[in-house]
Amino acid sequence: MASWREKLNQAAQNTISKSKEMAGVAKLNVEISSLNQSLKNVYTEVGKYVLENELLSGDETVAEWASKAADIKAEIEADTEKIKLLKNVNTCPGCGAEVPKTSKFCDKCGTPIVVASTDPVKEDEEIIDADFSEASQEEKVQEAAETVSETMEPKAEDTCCCETQDAPGED
Numbered sequence: 386m387a388s389w390r391e392k393l394n395q396a397a398q399n400t401i402s403k404s405k406e407m408a409g410v411a412k413l414n415v416e417i418s419s420l421n422q423s424l425k426n427v428y429t430e431v432g433k434y435v436l437e438n439e440l441l442s443g444d445e446t447v448a449e450w451a452s453k454a455a456d457i458k459a460e461i462e463a464d465t466e467k468i469k470l471l472k473n474v475n476t477c478p479g480c481g482a483e484v485p486k487t488s489k490f491c492d493k494c495g496t497p498i499v500v501a502s503t504d505p506v507k508e509d510e511e512i513i514d515a516d517f518s519e520a521s522q523e524e525k526v527q528e529a530a531e532t533v534s535e536t537m538e539p540k541a542e543d544t545c546c547c548e549t550q551d552a553p554g555e556d
Contacts, residue, residue, distance in 0.1 A: 475488075
């Protein structure tokens with residue numbers, strides 16, 4: 386019977402030892418994975434720095450990567466605009482929040498929302514502002530004054546020739 390207990394004890398010890406080994410390996414694998422991700426992040430930052438600062442622009446491979454990056458950025462921007470159209474929102478220039486297209490101010494930071502026209506303007510096309518007048522400010526004031534004085538003057542049909550207008554208190 387002693388040999389059976391010894392074998393069971395030995396199996397338990399082997400299982401514990403194997404579990405510790407597996408836990409150690411798993412822990413090291415997680416650490417290696419984390420370090421690989423850190424390395425990828427460094428590579429990404431170096432690549433981003435090289436492309437943004439146009440370093441090594443004479444190198445054909447770098448120029449090709451820069452072109453691919455520009456194409457991808459343009460595609461991302463186009464897809465982002467499509468999403469905004471589908472959601473019927475604009476982006477706040479102040480804080481970057483999504484703002485309904487009907488809003489004139491950002492709900493989060495209060496920045497005025499200025500929407501650029503999405504209609505392309507042709508170079509030979511003339512844009513006319515119907516509200517624009519070349520009249521000077523003085524002419525506009527004079528026109529307004531004439532309009533007011535015309536509405537204030539009594540009309541001939543408003544008074545009768547037999548009526549006299551006495552000042553209050555005269556009798």
